[in-house]
Amino acid sequence: MPGCMLTAWSTGTLRLVISPPILEEHRRVGLALSRGREPLVGTLEALLAMLTVHALLVDAPPLDERVSEDPDDAMCFAAAVAANARLIVSGDKHLLRVSGWRGIEIVKARPFVDRYLEPADIERNAAADSAMTNGCEVVSPDRRR
Numbered sequence: 439m440p441g442c443m444l445t446a447w448s449t450g451t452l453r454l455v456i457s458p459p460i461l462e463e464h465r466r467v468g469l470a471l472s473r474g475r476e477p478l479v480g481t482l483e484a485l486l487a488m489l490t491v492h493a494l495l496v497d498a499p500p501l502d503e504r505v506s507e508d509p510d511d512a513m514c515f516a517a518a519v520a521a522n523a524r525l526i527v528s529g530d531k532h533l534l535r536v537s538g539w540r541g542i543e544i545v546k547a548r549p550f551v552d553r554y555l556e557p558a559d560i561e562r563n564a565a566a567d568s569a570m571t572n573g574c575e576v577v578s579p580d581r582r583r
Contacts, residue, residue: 442551443527447493451555455521456489457498459513464489496520505539508532518542525550 446452465486472478498516505515511533514526525543526533527550537544545553 442555443547446555453521453523454489454493455496455517455523456493457496457513457517457520459498460517461486461490463510463513494521506532506536511536515539515542 443452447454465482468482468486469479472482496517498513498520501512501516501519505512508530511530514528514533517523518526519540519542524541525545527545527547528534529546530544533544534546
């Protein structure tokens with residue numbers, strides 16, 4: 439799935455929204471996962487730098503209410519609210535349980551790809567796709583199939 443979503447992002451089919459707390463969470467988790475595999479740290483930092491420059495970086499004030507069982511999920515909803523996004527792509531079980539909060543749908547990667555991306559985007563990236571983290575990707579598709 440990630441390859442399809444990256445292609446859709448690079449062609450403007452979807453908008454990837456991030457906030458400083460989301461970037462920091464990705465950095466923290468990425469560094470933890472790369473322990474013992476230090477060459478991956480450079481790749482992680484390059485990816486985070488690319489996101490910082492090319493994704494929609496929003497100032498997402500903390501929410502006044504707790505949305506899910508996991509307090510860390512609030513950063514995903516705060517970014518979605520700040521960007522007026524209607525979708526968060528995630529496999530996180532806590533996020534999935536609160537799909538629909540303030541009209542924000544939580545969609546797993548495969549259903550997102552099936553519903554919003556063109557077959558050509560999927561075929562072009564089938565070989566590159568491997569796994570999706572349980573983080574959140576706040577997206578706003580510019581068109582619906």
